Amino acid sequence: MAFSSEQEQIAKFWQDEVAQHYFEVLRTLISKKSIFAQQIGLQDVAGYLGEIFANVGAEVTIDETYTAPFVIAKFKSSKPQAKTIIFYNHYDTVPADNDQIWTDNPFKLTLRKGYMYGRGVDDDKGHITARLTAVRKYIREVGDLPVNVTFIMEGAEESASTDLDKYLKKYADSLLPADVLIWEQGVKNSQGQLEITGGNKGIITFNLAVSSAEVDIHSKYGAVVESATWYLLNAISSMRADDGQILIDGIYDQVLEPNERELDLVERYALENSEGLRKVYGLKLPTLKKERRDFLKTYFLNPPCP
Amino acid sequence: MAFSSEQEQIAKFWQDEVAQHYFEVLRTLISKKSIFAQQIGLQDVAGYLGEIFANVGAEVTIDETYTAPFVIAKFKSSKPQAKTIIFYNHYDTVPADNDQIWTDNPFKLTLRKGYMYGRGVDDDKGHITARLTAVRKYIREVGDLPVNVTFIMEGAEESASTDLDKYLKKYADSLLPADVLIWEQGVKNSQGQLEITGGNKGIITFNLAVSSAEVDIHSKYGAVVESATWYLLNAISSMRADDGQILIDGIYDQVLEPNERELDLVERYALENSEGLRKVYGLKLPTLKKERRDFLKTYFLNPPCP
Numbered sequence: 076m077a078f079s080s081e082q083e084q085i086a087k088f089w090q091d092e093v094a095q096h097y098f099e100v101l102r103t104l105i106s107k108k109s110i111f112a113q114q115i116g117l118q119d120v121a122g123y124l125g126e127i128f129a130n131v132g133a134e135v136t137i138d139e140t141y142t143a144p145f146v147i148a149k150f151k152s153s154k155p156q157a158k159t160i161i162f163y164n165h166y167d168t169v170p171a172d173n174d175q176i177w178t179d180n181p182f183k184l185t186l187r188k189g190y191m192y193g194r195g196v197d198d199d200k201g202h203i204t205a206r207l208t209a210v211r212k213y214i215r216e217v218g219d220l221p222v223n224v225t226f227i228m229e230g231a232e233e234s235a236s237t238d239l240d241k242y243l244k245k246y247a248d249s250l251l252p253a254d255v256l257i258w259e260q261g262v263k264n265s266q267g268q269l270e271i272t273g274g275n276k277g278i279i280t281f282n283l284a285v286s287s288a289e290v291d292i293h294s295k296y297g298a299v300v301e302s303a304t305w306y307l308l309n310a311i312s313s314m315r316a317d318d319g320q321i322l323i324d325g326i327y328d329q330v331l332e333p334n335e336r337e338l339d340l341v342e343r344y345a346l347e348n349s350e351g352l353r354k355v356y357g358l359k360l361p362t363l364k365k366e367r368r369d370f371l372k373t374y375f376l377n378p379p380c381p
Numbered sequence: 382m383a384f385s386s387e388q389e390q391i392a393k394f395w396q397d398e399v400a401q402h403y404f405e406v407l408r409t410l411i412s413k414k415s416i417f418a419q420q421i422g423l424q425d426v427a428g429y430l431g432e433i434f435a436n437v438g439a440e441v442t443i444d445e446t447y448t449a450p451f452v453i454a455k456f457k458s459s460k461p462q463a464k465t466i467i468f469y470n471h472y473d474t475v476p477a478d479n480d481q482i483w484t485d486n487p488f489k490l491t492l493r494k495g496y497m498y499g500r501g502v503d504d505d506k507g508h509i510t511a512r513l514t515a516v517r518k519y520i521r522e523v524g525d526l527p528v529n530v531t532f533i534m535e536g537a538e539e540s541a542s543t544d545l546d547k548y549l550k551k552y553a554d555s556l557l558p559a560d561v562l563i564w565e566q567g568v569k570n571s572q573g574q575l576e577i578t579g580g581n582k583g584i585i586t587f588n589l590a591v592s593s594a595e596v597d598i599h600s601k602y603g604a605v606v607e608s609a610t611w612y613l614l615n616a617i618s619s620m621r622a623d624d625g626q627i628l629i630d631g632i633y634d635q636v637l638e639p640n641e642r643e644l645d646l647v648e649r650y651a652l653e654n655s656e657g658l659r660k661v662y663g664l665k666l667p668t669l670k671k672e673r674r675d676f677l678k679t680y681f682l683n684p685p686c687p
Contacts, residue, residue: 175597276601289663291481295582297687298625299680300658301666304687305621312618315611319604352606357595360607374605381603381610 085189093212100127101204102184104166105193111167111231117143120166124148124203124228131211133226138245141238143167143230147246150210150224159223161256164203165232168195202260203228225250232259235280265346276378283307315380319363319373326378333376341371391495399518406433407510408490410472411499417473417537423449426472430454430509430534437517439532444551447544449473449536453552456516456530464560465529470509471538471565474501508566509534531556538565541584571652582684589613621686625669625679632684639682647677 079087088094109120121144125135128148136147146166151157171181171194179185181194191201203226210224227250231237243250264270287303316322333341349362349370364370373379385393394400415426427450431441434454442453452472457463477487477500485491487500497507509532516530533556537543549556570576593609622628639647655668655676670676679685 285666287664287666292662294685294687296658296680298683298685299655299669299676300662300664300687301625301669302687303666306666308614308618309623312614317615319607349605352602356598356606358593358606359595360591360593360609360612363605363607370605374602377604379600379604381600381606381608 081189091212093215094208097204097208097211100207101191101196101201104200104204105184105195106182108182109167109195109230110170111143111234111237112170114142117167117230121146121228121230124166127207128226131207131214136246138242140245141241143238145230145239145242145246146226146228147249148226148228150214150220152220152223154219154221157220157222158254159225159252161225161227161250161253162206163256163258164206164226164228165199165230165236165259166195166203166228167230167233168198168200169233197260199232199259222254225253235278283310285310319380321378321380330378333372337376338368338372341375342368345371345375347371347374387495397518399521400514403510403514403517406513407497407502407507410506410510411490411501412488414488415473415501415536416476417449417540417543418476420448423473423536427452427534427536430472433513434532437513437520442552444548446551447547449544451536451545451548451552452532452534453555454532454534456520456526458526458529460525460527463526463528465531465558467531467533467556467559467562468512469562469564470512470532470534471505471536471542472501472509472534473536473539474504474506475539503566505538505565528560531559541586589616591616625686627684627686636684639678643682644674644678647681648674651677651681653677653680 078084088098103123104120107116107120107123109116111117118139121137121139124146125137125148128146129135131150133148133150135149136145138145138147171177179192184191184193184196186192195201206226210220213220227246229236229239229242231239258272258275261269285303285306287301287306292300314322321327347370348367349365352358353362362370364373384390394404409429410426413422413426413429415422417423424445427443427445430452431443431454434452435441437456439454439456441455442451444451444453477483485498490497490499490502492498501507512532516526519526535542535545535548537545564578564581567575591609591612593607593612598606620628627633653676654673655671658664659668668676670679
């Protein structure tokens with residue numbers, strides 16, 4: 076199947092009743108702040124998502140057991156042997172604080188030169204409405220779905236998916252077996268190609284605390300009393316070498332080393348490189364890996380300590 | 382001169398009209414928050430101090446050039462050859478946040494078992510009113526002062542006396558020559574003795590900043606892009622050895638080493654020791670110096686990096 080040109084796609088978008096409807100839904104979603112890091116609007120947006128999915132006939136579950144509600148919306152195919160696809164999305168966004176330079180209100184969907192702008196258009200509210208548009212159009216035109224489609228939408232992705240593991244465990248029986256899970260976005264690389272990513276690095280967060288005394292101590296004792304601050308600072312500093320290696324005993328024993336074929340494939344298809352990053356982001360400190368193969372292995376396959 | 386007993390002193394305090402007046406002034410001072418760290422009430426309290434000193438006949442200057450106003454109040458003796466005494470005090474206090482356990486409102490002067498409680502009673506508003514009480518009583522009874530008395534009161538002592546150096550430079554001519562400057566409080570040690578301290582450690586504060594890129598970078602690049610956070614963390618960590626020594630080249634060249642006589646005197650009169658601190662503050666980390674002479678030298682005479 077050949078894709079129509081960008082102009083044709085945009086023209087179709089403006090004439091498409093369903094697409095226009097969900098464009099307005101996206102406008103509403105962008106205007107509703109839902110920021111886990113600031114504990115803003117999570118219940119509100121989860122409830123709104125429940126409504127728009129229920130309106131298309133999904134069986135909706137909103138679970139508010141943990142901090143950010145978990146939203147599950149299930150569309151069933153009438154075929155008994157239908158396979159199941161899960162879309163993973165999230166409705167939280169990172170904050171839009173004043174330490175960034177905004178040319179426009181980030182919580183107002185705007186159009187400029189054929190592109191949509193707004194906090195969450197790309198990450199990740201736009202993908203929710205785009206996928207829902209496709210499901211809605213398919214049901215409307217065909218009357219049924221060829222596969223079962225389950226949407227799971229969490230509200231803490233930008234904060235290390237706090238509690239997602241608990242929700243997944245709770246709903247494991249109803250989410251499995253699924254045949255494929257598609258994660259978040261569908262992005263094109265800098266050459267306009269669609270890419271399939273086979274996996275992602277995870278994230279570990281933890282709290283460190285040092286307790287040094289039972290009550291506050293005046294700083295005049297600083298020369299003779301060991302301070303929690305320094306213990307903590309040195310503990311953190313001791314976790315990472317200057318070249319970015321993590322200095323926690325045994326941590327690399329748990330990392331599967333890529334084989335030569337995998338490294339060759341990465342080297343062949345990857346577009347990223349050290350010098351490119353330096354230019355795009357205006358890096359002022361040296362990058363950690365200069366040599367391309369080393370750079371790519373570290374970037375794609377090694378655990379970082381950023 | 383023998384001091385009267387504590388009971389006699391308290392009885393005199395309650396019968397003394399001038400002391401009672403300034404007790405009420407202190408109540409007002411405690412109720413007026415003046416917290417440099419939170420930028421609260423500095424102008425208000427500086428103005429109030431100006432009033433109460435002017436009411437006793439002082440020549441008052443309030444300089445609002447920098448963040449916290451500097452208050453100078455001068456009482457002149459009629460004797461042409463009178464010596465000059467300066468009292469240094471400050472009207473700012475540390476915050477009284479909710480992370481502390483308060484048995485009472487910290488900004489309300491209360492009396493319990495013969496002691497006054499309130500944020501600033503001891504550090505340092507009470508000393509302002511106590512000294513002003515003495516000056517007022519002396520003038521009232523004798524009609525003149527035997528010495529010139531200058532009060533200087535700043536509003537940022539709890540925040541490393543920000544800007545004090547600039548005020549002192551500005552008023553150097555009018556504050557010098559003075560014969561003695563008495564600093565802040567008059568405290569008794571744990572054996573009930575009044576102590577004279579010959580000097581104080583100063584404080585240096587500075588900001589460190591690392592700029593690593595021109596725009597925000599996604600954490601996915603963390604394995605290959607050097608981060609400002611780690612540079613900064615390692616820079617701070619590199620400034621201090623585990624035994625508390627400051628690792629900045631040449632810094633100890635500027636520290637005058639105490640001689641044996643001075644160390645002997647400290648050892649003879651000091652009450653502090655490592656084990657005592659451990660008990661009083663419930664220290665959970667080891668103290669930096671165990672041996673008493675080493676502990677005392679470090680505590681009293683070495684620059685700390687707390």
